Amino acid sequence: MSSAVRSTTPHTTDEPEREIGRYESVNTHTHAPTTTLVIIAGLHGNEPAGITAAQRVIEKLNHEHPSAFNGRVIALRGNTAALALQSAEMRYITHDLNRLFTDEQIAQPASTSPEHEQMQELLASLRAIRAQSDRIVLIDLHTTSSDMPPVVVLEDSIPTRKLARNLPLPIYLGFEEELTGLLMDRATNELGAISMVIEGGQHQDPHAIDVHAAVIWTMLDATGILPLSALHHPSDPTRTLRTAAGVELGKIYDIRYRHPITDPSFEIQDGIATGKKIKRDVTIIATENQRAITSPVRGRVFMPNMQRLKRPGDDGFFIVRRVGEGWLGLSARIRRQGWLHALIAHMPGVYPQPDHTLLVDADLAAVLRRQILHLLGYRLIRHDNRSSGHGIMRIVNGIRVFTRAFLRGPIKGGPDIDDPRFWIVRRHTLDR
8 A cells, every 4th residue: 555645844933843744644535444643742842852753753654655554643742832942951931731731721821821822732733633533542752850761651541551561661550640731631531542651761861762763663563553564673663662671571550659849959869769669758769948758658769850950840759569460450351340330339428420420538539549449440530648548457447437438328419529528530531
């Protein structure tokens, strides 16, 4: 099958244009089902590696015209305003673009800030792509300030898990519960896209470009757009990813805690790096305003913020824990059991809403969070940091709060959606 190409032309202004490039097969202009792989690169201004990788892939496709190509790939720049500054420290100008994709921020006028304008333009581009595609897969390419192997971050839905497993990289779950306004989350819940974030390595490491290019080639294969065997690759993309993953290959982690920066004085302690094991309330991870920062949960450090320019609200560090392969398999099987979801919706202290949302008594939700809600494919839309205790105390607290909810009986008319005594949980969009 012959292929047609649309190439972009350089912008005449100092700000780079949105589209990096695209390549599509002839049948995308017919009524045949179309899969589009969307590449987002440079969502942060100091992360250009993904842009270079996308350019390499588009140029190779344009040069070789593979006859097996069946679908469309479109690569877009994220924050063109911040990218134009060409600063190694400038992630964004006034707002982190990857925290703005919420209903409240989308309702703001584009003139609110440079990032609001970027968000509106990028979202318009994605909506237009979705309107022309039967299926859309989005990969958001990033790099990190700390030295760490590449990873895949994704919403914990079964379809996304299945596609992400084609990438021989460690997988991280639960980011969308700790961070609001992620592009990945918006693309999934508004556009129905299978979406994931790739952290390809350290900002200035040239190998991050190779990793991102390998990710793109692998995803073209996994989505059925272009088999890896259709083109000659100087180095096997999957081998590139396996080598980069190293001992982390095949491991799965769950986000347990995020520490937001509150002051520019935030500084990671010497010896703290991604993968470092820490003890709850003991290990000093960072300092801020001359105060030692520890974690309220045990686990491993993930993505400690090593950037020189730190702003309040930025991510300081995350704490993650390992998830077993057996847990994922069990989860995939039981999420399809409708009777279990009906049982959860009618438990004492749980109030179903018309939009598939559940209001759950906060103390009860804290107990059910990991072992039940996550297992059944529910994500936390609104929650707080209350703990259900550890070990035997968790069991005791679980019995206590369940008994209290049972004896109290249902609230007449149900709780108000804004009642802080209740968490909001909802099944993952792609699992529904």
